[in-house]
Amino acid sequence: MTLALLCASTGNALEPVDATRLTDDLAAALRAAGASVVERSTGGDLAAQLDDIARLARDADGPVLLCADDLVAHPSLLWMLATEPAGRSTALVVPDPDGEVREDRGRLVPGAGTVRFAGALYVAAADLPLLAEVAATGTRGGGVATDVRNAVDLLLPALLDAGLVPVATRVRLLRAVRVHTGAELADARAAVAAVDEDAARLRLAVKERDDFFTTYAVSTWSPLVTRWCARLGLTPSGVTALSVLFAVAAALAFWQASRPAMIAGAVLLYLGFVLDCVDGQLARYTRRFGAFGGWLDTMADRAKEYAVYAGLAAGAERIGLPYAWPLAITAIVLQTVRHMTDTWYGALHDEAAARPAPVAQSGVGARLSAASNRVQADTGSAAYWLKRIVVFPIGERWALMAVLAALTNGRVALAAVVGWGLLAAAYTSALRSLRSLSMRVGVLNTVDTARHRDDGLLTCAVLGRARVPQPLLVGAAAALVAFAAVVGLLTDLLGGGDARLALVVVALVALAAGTPARAPHAGPLDWLVPAVLRAIEYLFVVAVGLTGDVPPAVIFMLLFALALRHYDLTARMEKGAPASGGTGPLLGWDGRIVLLAVAAVTDQATLGVAVLAGVVAGRFLIGAVGDWRTAEGAR
Incomplete structure (x- = not known):
């Protein structure tokens, strides 16, 4: 349930009838945006408004939408605030090089201004305790500023200083104007009426960049x-x-x-x-x-x-x-590893924006x-x-x-x-x-490291106890060994029985990447660790395929299944979806390497690769279907 509060602005020269009509229009727009309850602040006194906001934040059991009562805007903008895709806190902003807040990769952070706050702030349920704390003290310093016209204008910079990193909702093709006089109100309403709201919303549906x-x-x-x-x-x-x-x-x-x-x-x-x-x-x-x-x-x-x-x-x-299948195999390995780096580099940027350097x-x-x-x-x-x-x-x-x-x-x-x-x-x-x-800045240590490493029981229970430092260096060394093995097999530098023995050695070196699992992953480059582990496993799959003369299409099938599993982990993190029931520590990257090595040594490489592909794909599908049913049942 979303609660909305209209905060009165001080110093307005609007006629009472105009002010009443404007607040009525805003209340209707807030309800259309999904607010189940719309309250109005007790008056123009900032301290009283902050008390109202602190009370609302403490009592609310859902998100809160704060809106200045001098805002003239398209209703769609308030709707966009209240329906932020990931359910994060977000603020309505207008580009302005002299603005009071800064936008960084679509998030608002303290610093030199690049955007101007437009008077509407949506606070997600998870951020309500921070809102209540900041509102209760007026600012982090404990005082109430006297040069601010509205409590919402006071709260946003205070929340940013307190660690909130809201999403920036840009006005773009629509209109949002703060008004103080009757003439400004008439001009703002004319500007809003001049825009085809539906056409603008349709165009806004296209990514800005x-x-x-x-x-x-x-x-x-x-x-x-x-x-x-x-x-x-x-x-x-x-x-x-x-x-x-x-x-x-x-x-x-x-x-x-x-x-x-x-x-x-x-x-x-x-x-x-x-x-x-x-x-x-x-x-x-x-x-x-x-x-x-x-x-x-x-x-x-x-x-x-x-x-x-x-x-x-x-x-x-x-x-x-x-050589078409080898190219396809190379493409899927390369693209999956690249996507892993994209995900974690984006997470690194978000983490860097959330904390001051x-x-x-x-x-x-x-x-x-x-x-x-x-x-x-x-x-x-x-x-x-x-x-x-x-x-x-x-x-x-x-x-x-x-x-x-x-x-x-x-x-x-x-x-x-x-x-x-x-x-x-x-x-x-x-x-x-x-x-x-x-x-x-480190980022991997801010999440469930073992889950995103895709560690299995072997690493969690045995190898990780070593707590070897430098997880990236250890993983990179293992990845280089796996890559060298693939190159050696492709160039016939390894052959016959020697190839299987070399494969066992490569498996042991690869498993060494599990020894730093319990060590801190707080280094500035440790966001590369998941991608390095994916490279180790995928290259080992290719090495097993080359050693055991596995049909390339079967190798590709296993890589496809593994890619879906690993994309599942990152996509759930990015989209805020719950952890899947189809994942778990029993058969992580380490366990799959052991199974493949055993299959190759016993001359059952093709069977081992095919069966493992079926197991990985099956667990992924079972988890996905189960989560869909759970999500539908929760509605």
């Missing part, structure tokens, strides 16, 4: 599809399911490998990507969000892309082109951060688009696969994905590592 291909080849017309889907009553998850069907159809067309089929597959892949954008736009347009809906969208994206890899490889093999950042990393921020601020410039393209985002990956598949063949398309992916991985890893060193 997206990739180059998505911006110019999809978002220019996808809002029309979004509106059509809304009128048909389709849900975002329903559109996600349609996009999966298009991607699967594209993979099947690529498998056929004839020129008409390849062209048809390219078209289907493009349309599937359009629908992949539409599901998010539809969710933002209709404000129909859910943790499991966001999780499903993320999982579907990865599954679709990897299904297309398989289709391209199978099609190339069908027409007699060698102990000392001023300096060095190469700080200069790179400053340069990156300048480029990002120069929206639409050549440098801006080059920076977004070089990291090889999903739009560019799908566009590259579609174009090359239509014009050439699956092997060429996969080779291009691998080549560009390696370049992007080198670029992002180097720059992010330097920037992380300048931040000097």
Whole structure:
């Protein structure tokens, strides 16, 4: 249940009838935004308003929406506040280089102003104790400022100083104006009336900053599809399911490998990507969000892309082109490891924004951060688009696969994905590592480290007891050994019985990455640990496949299942979904390595890889279905 409080502003010169009408309009808008109860503060006295807010925060059993009573705004803006996708605290802001607060990666943090607070603040239930504490003391210093017109204006900077990191909800195409006189009220109402609210909301459903291909080849017309889907009553998850069907159809067309089929597959892949954008736009347009809906969208994206890899490889093999499956295997390993770094680097940035730096950042990393921020601020410039393209985002990956598949063949398309992916991985890893060193903030230790490492019983009960320090260095060394083994097997440096013995040695070295499991993961580069562990396991799978002559399609199948499991872990963290019942410490990365090593040594590599793929995929599906039922039953 959402409670709303209209806070009276001091010093207004509005006529009583205008003031009453304005507050009535705001109360109606707050109810339309989902507020079940709308209260009004006891008066213009700031101390009394703060008492009202402290009482409301202490008594509320759900989120609280605070709104200044001098705000003239489109009702959709209050609706957007109250329906923030992840249920986090959020504030309505307007871009202003002289504003009183700063926006960093979509979050509000203390510092030099880049945005101006527009007078509406949504406080999530988890942040209500902090709101009650800050409101009870007026400010963190204990006094009530005399130059502030409204208690909400007083609270936001105080909450930021107290550690709150709310989401920034930008006004963008809509209007939000604070008024103090009758003339300002008339002008503000005219400005609001001049905007087609529904059309603006539809356009706002498109991401403000997206990739180059998505911006110019999809978002220019996808809002029309979004509106059509809304009128048909389709849900975002329903559109996600349609996009999966298009991607699967594209993979099947690529498998056929004839020129008409390849062209048809390219078209289907493009349309599937359009629908992949539409599901998010539809969710933002209709404000129909859910943790499991966001999780499903993320999982579907990865599954679709990897299904297309398989289709391209199978099609190339069908027409007699060698090395297509090895390219597909390389692509899925590379892309999954890259996605793990993307997730944890984003978490690192959020953590850095949530806590002030102990000392001023300096060095190469700080200069790179400053340069990156300048480029990002120069929206639409050549440098801006080059920076977004070089990291090889999903739009560019799908566009590259579609174009090359239509014009050439699956092997060429996969080779291009691998080549560009390696370049992007080198670029992002180097720059992010330097920037992380300048931040000097740990992030992996702020969560359940063992869960996100995907440690199994062997590591949790035995190996982790060693508490070896430097988890990143130990993991990186093991990953290098696994990579060297794969290179050696590919170049026939290892052969016959020696290959199996070498595989056992590699397994033992890989398991050494479990010895730092209980050691602190607070280093500035320890956000790389999950990606390193994924690389160790996936490379070992490839080594087992090479040693045991496992069909490449079976190797890919296991890697696909493992990728879904690991994306499940990160997607639940990002989308705020609960932990899955299909995960657990019994069979982590360490246990799977042991099972694969035993299968390879006993000449049962193909059976071992196939069975393990079925077990991993089965546990993932059982957990996902169970969580869906739980989520539906809770409604």
